[in-house]
Amino acid sequence: MIDLAPILAKFPTVKHDAAANALIVPQALALEVAKWLRDDPAYRMDYASNVAGVDTLPVEKKTKVKQPDGTEREVVTKKPGSMEVVYHLYSMALKHGPITIKQVTTRENPAVTSLTPIYRGAEFQEREAFDLFGIQFEGHPDLRRILMWDEFKDFPMRKDYVEPDDYEYEPTPHDAVLAKAKAHYPKASTSTEAAS
Amino acid sequence: MNTETIAPREYQIYSGDDLRTNVLEISMGPQHPSTHGVFRMDVSLDGETVVKLKPVFGYLHRNHEKIAETTSYLGSMPYTDRLDYFCSMTNNWAYALAVEKMAGLAVPERAEYIRVIMAELTRLQNHASLVGFLTNDLGASGTPLLYAIREREHILDLFEWASGARMMCNYMRFGGVRNDLPSGWLAQCKKVVDDFPAFMDEFETLLTGNEIILSRCQNVGVLPRDLAINASITGPCLRASGVDYDIRKVDKYGVYDRFDFKVPLGSVGDCYDRFMIRLLEMRESVKILKQALATIPEGPVNDSKARNFRPKPAEAYGRIEGPKGELGFYLVSDGTPKPHRYHVRPPSFINLTVLEDMCLGQKIADAVIILGSIDIVLGEVDR
Numbered sequence: 001m002i003d004l005a006p007i008l009a010k011f012p013t014v015k016h017d018a019a020a021n022a023l024i025v026p027q028a029l030a031l032e033v034a035k036w037l038r039d040d041p042a043y044r045m046d047y048a049s050n051v052a053g054v055d056t057l058p059v060e061k062k063t064k065v066k067q068p069d070g071t072e073r074e075v076v077t078k079k080p081g082s083m084e085v086v087y088h089l090y091s092m093a094l095k096h097g098p099i100t101i102k103q104v105t106t107r108e109n110p111a112v113t114s115l116t117p118i119y120r121g122a123e124f125q126e127r128e129a130f131d132l133f134g135i136q137f138e139g140h141p142d143l144r145r146i147l148m149w150d151e152f153k154d155f156p157m158r159k160d161y162v163e164p165d166d167y168e169y170e171p172t173p174h175d176a177v178l179a180k181a182k183a184h185y186p187k188a189s190t191s192t193e194a195a196s
Numbered sequence: 197m198n199t200e201t202i203a204p205r206e207y208q209i210y211s212g213d214d215l216r217t218n219v220l221e222i223s224m225g226p227q228h229p230s231t232h233g234v235f236r237m238d239v240s241l242d243g244e245t246v247v248k249l250k251p252v253f254g255y256l257h258r259n260h261e262k263i264a265e266t267t268s269y270l271g272s273m274p275y276t277d278r279l280d281y282f283c284s285m286t287n288n289w290a291y292a293l294a295v296e297k298m299a300g301l302a303v304p305e306r307a308e309y310i311r312v313i314m315a316e317l318t319r320l321q322n323h324a325s326l327v328g329f330l331t332n333d334l335g336a337s338g339t340p341l342l343y344a345i346r347e348r349e350h351i352l353d354l355f356e357w358a359s360g361a362r363m364m365c366n367y368m369r370f371g372g373v374r375n376d377l378p379s380g381w382l383a384q385c386k387k388v389v390d391d392f393p394a395f396m397d398e399f400e401t402l403l404t405g406n407e408i409i410l411s412r413c414q415n416v417g418v419l420p421r422d423l424a425i426n427a428s429i430t431g432p433c434l435r436a437s438g439v440d441y442d443i444r445k446v447d448k449y450g451v452y453d454r455f456d457f458k459v460p461l462g463s464v465g466d467c468y469d470r471f472m473i474r475l476l477e478m479r480e481s482v483k484i485l486k487q488a489l490a491t492i493p494e495g496p497v498n499d500s501k502a503r504n505f506r507p508k509p510a511e512a513y514g515r516i517e518g519p520k521g522e523l524g525f526y527l528v529s530d531g532t533p534k535p536h537r538y539h540v541r542p543p544s545f546i547n548l549t550v551l552e553d554m555c556l557g558q559k560i561a562d563a564v565i566i567l568g569s570i571d572i573v574l575g576e577v578d579r
Binding site: 048049121 | 253254257259261262423425426427428429439441446509510511513515522524526528536537539541545546548549550578579
């Protein structure tokens, strides 16, 4: 396990996510932190292994709490949704790692700082996160769709993505696919239509 | 005949110095035989020289990650076979390793040995086929490739015997492997491994000193060491550029710390280095296999309690040294039976980042070899 305390001491605005042992880096500081991690002789995280977008929907949880007078009251706890980009950095020079850094942004207007100027290896993976999650990477040299075709409008990896209902043909549809398929079946002619 | 008009004439020889060429944009693929699948290169050419090259892919995209997020953890194990369909065993292992890391599952000793044996057999057949396909791209149409495919078939027979399928093995499970090896399997595996060096001697005698291979591969598509590191290149391509980074040595996952093997390194980083690194790595894999087969212990091969489990909210990134490079899985659990996030870090997708850098200034015919030497499988690039 790599000691993260020197990073937190040097950059006071960087937060530590203890559950995931990750650093949450504000977007304005992302390039600076990445450059420092890459060049600092104690870390030398010269290799950005993995880049992944993570989409989390807002959660509304209703729990019933018993009041002191015996009646029950409903308490709603809300957790806001978020869009994250996770980077796993390793060091090829010192053969240690990983350090996980995260940039957290909103679901409504997702935009983070691109680390491609520091790590060329993030180029295609950031394009992938842009393509599938719709996350804007500011400072990316060539931000285009990479897996989906250019004319595609939506972002399929988002949790609230609804696929078009003509997306596939199944010879024996069932369950949810059957319900969708029924909308496309030709209407059976009724007896009144036949009489007229 | 009037002889007075007969005299030597002077001719102007056209030097071609004022010849102007236009940059020509060519779409190479997606049905080009050299692209190893449905892959396209948008190439701009000045004469025969590449001045710009953009890889275009996604033709096989089926959103593997989305599908995996709608099913249970175990449910996507068979689907990982279809990522890099040459190396389903290592795909299984990488995924199992990430889940085990997240859920804290232990793997029995015998299963670890079986995994090492399967992974090294996978490496042997992948590298042998890659060298075959590379020589195919060079114009040696079929002969070395068929020698490689012939050897590969012996290994696929072993896979079929153990798992029931030649290529879509679906053999690993969380906390072990699906079933123990059938009786007689280890003896047959020993025989295949013992016979393999003879094939390699033949292969190397045919290929390594071959004049066409030397002249077409050496100093073609040079990948500098610093660029290779910065662009997250992994696997044989990285080591051909002289970077000593093998995850089997760095992470020591599984039981790799018990075996004696070396990591071959290149010095120039050209196509010839990438070709030779594969041949040398096969020799090291044979070494590992011989040690593993000699020391494999008896015992259980899986933990029967680890079926249909529900991991606690956590996240993990697990990675292994696949035949093509670092194959990683990033998993986020929210406590439900389905993964909240399932992400694949495919080595051949990321190794394509430097395709343009390696091809610039080279001839268009060399772009084919450079692509071949990266070793891509489109099932994994597009997912």
